[in-house]
Amino acid sequence: MKQSIKQFILSTCTVTLMGSAHFASADINGDTETLLNWAENTYRDLFPSHQVTQNIDPWIYRFYPETGIYAGVNRGDNSAYVLGGPYGSTPTRIAGLEELIAQIINSGGNTSIPGCDTSDAPPGMTYTQSGNVVNISTGGACVTLPNSNNFCSTPQQPTATGISALTTSTTNSSSINGISMPDTPGIPNPFQSFANGFSTSKHCTVHIPADTANLIINSNVCFDITAQSSGFEGIPGIIVTPPVTMSLNTTSTNVVVPDCFATDAASIYNAVTGEFWINNDGIFEPQGSNQ
Structure with missing residues (x-):
């Protein structure tokens, strides 16, 4: 009977644990955010809106008033539970948090949040949100370099809002490992300059x-740029020791802002039409649409 109940719960929530993936969970709060974001994106009939995470020891949870469901993690046994709505008044255990996070990562599950378009985010990059603060992380691993340095671009909007916002990105710290120029002391390392410039920008939406x-978007990420640096191998004065990685904070x-075109942004994006402009010496030149 116990096994039948467990199978029923798992099938009801459509949670399928795949293979024997191994994942070491180091941050229960971050992993809970990842899990709940994924649940909101995957099971909208149960979790139809993005809710703020709450803490009442030993629980980390979100409440969904539309369905009357509580979903969260118990710090005591590091397991995910649901309560309320179709699940009744007793907390129902779904599975261990580590198991679920491993499943999400291995399947490329969507852990995005409403404020960020993460369609181009590489696997292994996770997004969490608390209030107006978004945290982006690769969990200490180095993932594929994304196509854009804007890790939290605005999702396509169905209607005009009349609001423009300037996004200013600054680098708190950065490092490139696996490529160096040891024979040129005193000369700025161009690879380090690339790391700094990759994440320092102004963009208006x-x-x-x-x-x-x-x-406010905080990023603590690492990218594997071995493929991008392969062309430097064999050049005198440059030593490449794969893997080559770039870490950014x-x-x-x-x-x-009143008007994006009156700012010093490097680029402008219209979230309704998909139009895009690049700042060329103070003149915003249209680049077409991404639609």
């Missing part, structure tokens, strides 16, 4: 959603 207009801040 037209028709940004009101609830994301004042986001950055902060991006959204500030509402």
Whole structure:
């Protein structure tokens, strides 16, 4: 009977544990955020809105008023539970947190949040949100380099909001490992300059959603850039020792502005039409649309 109940719960929530993946969970709060974001994106009939995570020891949880469901993790046994709605008044254990996180990562599950378009985010990059603060992490691992240095671009919007926001990104710390120029002391390392410049930028968005207009985005990420640095192998004075990785700790801040075209942003994006502009010596030149 116990096994039948467990199978029923797992099938009801459509949680399938695949293979024998191994994952060491080091941050129960971050992993809980990842799990709950994934649940919201995957099972909208049960968790139809993005809710703020709450803490009442030993529980880390979110409450969904539309369905009357509580979903969260118990710190005592590091397991995920649901309560309320179709699950009744007794907490129902789904599975261990480590098992679920391993499943999400191995399957490329969507752990995005409403404020960020993560369609181009590489596997292994996770997003969590508390209030107006977004945290982006690769969990200490080095993942594939994304196509854009904007890790939290505004999702496509169905209607105009009339709100424009300037996103200023600054590098708190950065490092490149696996490639060096030891024979040129005193000369700035161009690879380190690339790391600093990759995450330092200004971008403006037209028709940004009101609830994301004042986001603060913290990124603590690492990228494997071995493929991108292969062309430097064999060049005198440059030593390449794979894997080549780039670690970044950055902060991006959204500030509402009257007009994106009156700013010093390097680029402008219209979240409704998909139009994109690049700043060329003070003149914003249209680049077409990403639609």
